[in-house]
Amino acid sequence: MADTLSEWGLPADADVADTVRLIVSELATNAVQHTLGQSPTFTVDVQLDRDERLRIGVTDSHPRFPRRLPAAVQQDNGRGMVIIRWLTAECGGRLSICPTAEGGKTVWITLPWSVPVQS
Template identity: 75%
Template sequence: MADHLEATITLPSDPASVSAARRYVTEALADWGLPPDAGAADTVRLIVSELATNAVQHTFGQSPTFTVELHLEREEELRIGVTDSHPRWPKRLPAAVQQDNGRGMVIIRWLAAESGGRLSVAPTEDGGKTVWIALPWTAPVQSG
């Protein structure tokens, strides 16, 4: 496998795009050796689903698209990024507001920590942001 692999897709900020993002990520990970039924693939799909949902729901129509990026470095670290053009950075909502929604970032932070990963947010040149999750790569070793 190459030292660096990348996969990127840009989708409209529409609820239907969340499932399209999950499918795209599942296919890319499978191409890189992580079976769709692996626990790590489930974790990545859930992270992408939550981040994509945030990009659709919390940009208030100010980000017509969002981009999902995957970067695999030296078969050691998988970086997942979701970029939108809305300037507001994600934040935890007060518990009283979290009744029906608002738990996405809590879930993402927990999944990242449970997997030995980390979360960061970086500004983009156009005033938006990318939410990054870095996880240890856990693809099964191919036996020969």
């Protein structure tokens, strides 16, 4: 994914590149952890559309939508969706969750795409 973003003009050391990597990492972790092994695979889809928006989708086959879990101070989990929502909002983006025809879901993150033009 980093190579694709770089081909689209986003330097690997840009702050937003770190944000995108963290969002994808959290979404992928959620797809593995919270499907309780009932979704043996997941896919990551990264698109750059004509309206200059970066769309990141993580799809799994488990029917349950993500939900906020209680996060106790002594636990190191339960904060993934909070982190994803905060990072997405901080970048001026939005989060949506869509059911798939196969009975699973895709968590979509849409971010504005503004990469400085290289001369």
